[in-house]
Structure formats: C-alpha cells, structure tokens
Amino acid sequence: MLSHKAKYALKALLYLAEQDENHISKTIEIADGANIPKKFLEQILLDLKRGRFVSSKQGKFGGYYLIKSKNDITLAEIHRLFDGAIALLPCASLNFYEPCADCKTESECSLRHGLMIIRDETLRAMQGITIASLVKK
C-alpha cells in the first residue's frame, strides 16, 4: 500500500503537470486543488524538491514547479522516495538491500528468489506509470 505521503506526492505532481508552462504554484493552491492538508503538503514538496522532481521560488509570489519532464517521473521513483523498497523483503531489494536476520544457515533465504521475480515484474510495471500517463485520462 502507498502511504498518504506518496499518494499526496503523486497528486501534487499531477497538479503541477496540469498547469501551464512557466506557471508557479503556491502550496495553498496545490493543497486546495488536490485536497491535501496544507502543512503536510509543505513537507512533501520539500521532499520532492530534495528528490529533484520540483524546484521552488522563495518569497512573495514564490511557489513550486516541475523540473523533471512528466514523462520521466515514474511511480517507481515516487514509491522509492516516500515508501522505500519496491521489493517485498529487504533481501530481495535492489535499492534498499539488507540481509534478513532470520535466515541462519543458508546464504540465501528460501523466499528471496521468488520475491526477486515479483520485484522485477512490479518494478517494470511501476516504471511504466508516469505522471504524463496519469494526466491524459
């Protein structure tokens, strides 16, 4: 399941993608438009900024805008930024790998192989969902 943060991030990006080129959106504008608690959205936009998906203009008449093409922002990236690993266990993860503590003797746990198959399929599917693909609906 996606966290609210990830869901809100997607909706915020969607909102930004629907604006005119060169338009700068204030937080309150996005919050109202996408129905997201404003103060919570502030944090999310800062995370998106640190992740180089958006940039901001500070001060009066400031706000946020996309700096990455909506064709290049994938569900997979947003999931990883806010909710971490796409794999079902850390030992099957590409970007968040950790060995499992409860697999004693064997070097690979019994679940790892199957979960890596799932990871590959899910990842591929998630990389196919972009902000652009969600907008044109």
Add this chain to the structure above:
Amino acid sequence: MLSHKAKYALKALLYLAEQDENHISKTIEIADGANIPKKFLEQILLDLKRGRFVSSKQGKFGGYYLIKSKNDITLAEIHRLFDGAIALLPCASLNFYEPCADCKTESECSLRHGLMIIRDETLRAMQGITIASLVKK
C-alpha cells in the same frame, strides 16, 4: 513490503511442505526449523488454520499439517490474509475496495486507473509464486 507475520507464514508453510506426507509438526519444531519466535508463530498458525491452509491435531502429540496442496498456495493469498490488499490504494483494490476520502468531485480519482494496472500485473505475478515453486530451489 511484507510484514514479519506474512514472511513467517510463508516460511512456516515452506517448512510444512518439506515434511513427509502424514507428518505432523509441532509449533516448536517449526519455530526452531524456520527461526521464528514460538509464541508469535502460534498466532500465525492459527491464522493459517482459519484461512484453511493448514489444519491441526490438538492435545499431546498434536501439531500442524498442510491441508491445501503446495501447488495451490500462492503468495497472493498469503499476502491478502496477513497484509491485506495487493493494490497500492484501497480504491484500486479488488478484495479490499474502499473509496478514497480525498477525491472530491470526480467519481474516479486520478490515480485509480494507473494503480489498477499495477495491481493486475502484481497480482498475476504473485499468483505465479506458490509454496511448491519456492520449495524446489
């Protein structure tokens, strides 16, 4: 990500699937064999029993055994039993559907369609991973 409960459930089922036909496994045996906290495993086995994956014999010399073919127990089923929906949002779920609270005007939220695609792909992949497929490794 899988919860520990779901992970332990898979490992317990795997353990049971590896035993001889007609063998009955005590909780402590499974706990030691699969490295799972015993008291926690008790609850998990009861859940698996309620889910009709295993059955039990009570009293002295009692224990647990599979009642469903290892070819018919899929990752998707275990995920649903312990971790709920496979979809990334309730509004995109087949078995755990709930409308999203924060999608006001439109009847369908902007994310729903894309997330249903992911759900279909993930579900199909998860239905392909069975206890049997994990054993033979």
Add this chain to the structure above:
DNA sequence: CTAAATCCTAGTTAATCTATAGAATTTACA
C-alpha cells in the same frame, strides 16, 4: 491423572504515520 500440545485473549513496547505549530528566512514591490 498427568504431560504435552493447541487455543485464546489480553497487554506491552517501540516505531511509524499523519498531521499541526510556530518561528526563521527569503523575496517582491510600494
């Protein structure tokens, strides 16, 4: 009757998620 197992309910602890509060900083412009 007793030992050994499952079954059941409750509670505990720690972490995490979802938000909110409030002040510091930056900027446009009158």
Add this chain to the structure above:
DNA sequence: TGTAAATTCTATAGATTAACTAGGATTTAG
C-alpha cells in the same frame, strides 16, 4: 526600507500499527 506573502526548518502531538510476550484454558494420549 518596510511589509506582506511565500518557502523553509524544527519540533512535537496524537493515533495507529507491528511485533512480540504472558498466562491461562482447553484438548488429548497414554
């Protein structure tokens, strides 16, 4: 240069959930 309006930063509250743990009730074999 002052002020309004925005982002940015840090802390924290409250609720929920996850991961166990405890202890006793029940069942069964011998």
